[in-house]
Each structure stands twice: as C-alpha cells, then as structure tokens.
Amino acid sequence: MEEYQQSKLNRVKRGQNRATYDVDKINTILDAGFLCYVGYIYDGKPITIPMAYARREDKIYIHGSTGNRMLLSILESEKTSITVMHLDGLVLARSGLHHSVNYRSVTLFGNLKKLEKDTDKKDVLKWIVNQMVPNQWESLRPMYQKELDRTLVVEFTIETASAKVRDVGVADEPEDYELDVWAGIVPIKQVAEYPIADKGKPENMKIPKHILDYYEANK
C-alpha cells in the first residue's frame, strides 16, 4: 500500500480515524469527480475557485484562458491547494452535536507547471472533457490552433495529500439510544437527468451511445 508521507501540511488533525493517506484510495476519490476547488491567495485573502480537472498518475490538470488571474497567480507563487469532495449522505443523529454528513474528500498539495507543447496541451484538454463524460472528446470538432493558443493548461504534481471519508451510520452518545428520537441516514447522490438536445441538428440526431451510457450510469 503506497501512501503519501505525512507532514505538518497534510496531516489530518480532527477526525483522524476518518483520515487516509493511501494513494489508491485518494485516486479513487479523485476519479469519481471532475470538479475541484482550487485555493489561491488574492490581496492577502484565500479565495476558492471551482474548476474542471482531470487526473493522470500523480498529476491533476486544470485549464483556463491565458489571462486567467487565478491560474497565473498560482503558477507564479505555487501557493495553492486542491480540494475535491463528494457528499454521500446526511447523518441525522439523536442530538445536534452528532449530526454530520457522509462524504469522501481529498486535499492535495503540490507543485505547478505550465504546459507549453501543443500536443501535451491537447492531450490534457481531451482528458478534462473525458473526465466529465467518458469518450466525449472523440465526437467533437477538432480544436483550432487559435483556441489552443489562448488556453492555459496547468499541470499540478501531487506532492502530499490526505483524504477523509465518513461512510458509517449514526454515532450517538450511549445513553441516547433509548430516546424516542428517530435517527438515521438520508443518502445523497448527484444524478444526471435525460440529455436535452441543442437546437438545430441535434434535435433530429440520435443521442450518441457514450452520452446515453453516461446517463444510464448516473441517473
């Protein structure tokens, strides 16, 4: 079992029983989503920006316009972290204090590099689109050079990371189990609804198999 090394930066302080540094478990959480929360410091304050991402090996890729204030700032300062969270349920306990949520979350620290080569940038943009909907890139109009030229692609290499997972039932005070208070879990999930065709040709086209597959897997 390969693990990220624990340091002051990534060691989980609260709820250590829910923490893991296992590389495979962290990658599984990352691969279950496509939206991350990127932190950066602007004017002395931490700001969090939601962004699409893709993961390959120990690298997270994000992108934006070549003028993207946040990407340019974190490339220069390397002061950033990336958080991904999936909400899995509401934990409704018998007391307020033990209310919680079931979730899988990851926090990543690492170093950043701007990708310069067109072939590398194109690969990453394909991965980002396909992390959202598998096989989607292959159905699209190929990128124009001018589109590639105005896109900034950033490679974030994970140096250290931690995950927290809560996936158990209610944990109440021992004496509270006798109370006549309902307690339990309300599972929460993110689902896809049936695809809505754009105006024009798509209205008369069959929805591609890979998009229907995505819908079936996520409905």
Next chain:
Amino acid sequence: MEEYQQSKLNRVKRGQNRATYDVDKINTILDAGFLCYVGYIYDGKPITIPMAYARREDKIYIHGSTGNRMLLSILESEKTSITVMHLDGLVLARSGLHHSVNYRSVTLFGNLKKLEKDTDKKDVLKWIVNQMVPNQWESLRPMYQKELDRTLVVEFTIETASAKVRDVGVADEPEDYELDVWAGIVPIKQVAEYPIADKGKPENMKIPKHILDYYEANK
C-alpha cells in the same frame, strides 16, 4: 434591487455576463445549500475546508470544536472567504473549448466574530441543523451545557460578495452549428434517497413527517 458594492476583491473578471452582485439572488443561492467551502491560509498556503453553514440576513454561521485549527486561524487573521456552488448541468458543446457547466456559485468576503453567549450559540446550531433538514432541530434531544461549551460558533458578516450563474444552453461558434456533432445539456442534480433508520428504536418508528417532507422535496 439591493446590490453588494463592487471592489477589486469581489469584481468578477472572467464571464462578467454571468456575474451578479444582487443581494436577493446571492441569498437565494446560499439558501439552496448547506455546505460551503471555507478558505484559510495555513503555513502560507490557501486550504479549502468544506463546512456546514446557515444564513440569516447578511450573516453566515459556521461551527466546529473549540480546538478547530481553521476556525481559530480565520478568527484571528480575518483572512478567509466562503464559496458555495451548485452544479446544475453539463454543457456538451460541438467543440472542446465550449464545454462548460451550468451552475450557481457565490463567493463571500466579510468579517468574523466568535459568538460568546450560550443563547446565541444555541440559536445558530439550531439554524445550521435546520438548514440541512428543515425542522430537524425541534425533534432532537436538547443540547447539554458541556456540548455547547466545547463548540465554537463563528459569525461571518458578509461585507462584499459576488455570484456567477450559468443557466443557458450550448454556446458554440456560429460555423459549428452545421456540424453533425450532437450537442446539448445533461441536467445534474443532487437528490436524496429514502431515509435509512438507525439500529434500535428508529427501525420500529415511523419516519418523522419533516424528514419524509425533505425526502419528497429532494428525491
């Protein structure tokens, strides 16, 4: 229409057509969720922590243990911001560049105060539980004083804020509408599944109406 004043901190630079500073619209987005992303600076790096919240007027309330490293840090430094995002759909365009998501997001800046009075703290904890599931607090075992004593409640007063909303269809290059590429929206939403009773008494209790109401409204 009341609006937050625009400053260097909250002015939206990218996608200004999607930006709003309208207080009511921002509050509506905040009231549609209960999980926020709180930014703080640790060891020079911005870290984002997911937390439950409640909103009342221009205030956001968050809480944690009295030893919570992040809450203590932002109370001292006032260097924080709060982000809330709801994902509403995948925007599958005819080209990679125009892929996007539909969403509602808010970023808040403000000042922080630790609540000291027990009655104030109790009110807030009730609001936080009820922001997750309306009317839930009223069904619970009352809080013990020792539980209140070890809970840190933070009041964040919104000083400036911005929201970004994308809620339209695909926006492709004019010449791409003639391509034989399927394009459209895959709506995404967060849903609740049927409540699962905890072991013991709840297995033989009726699920309370307010929890069934939550399920019906979110299934």
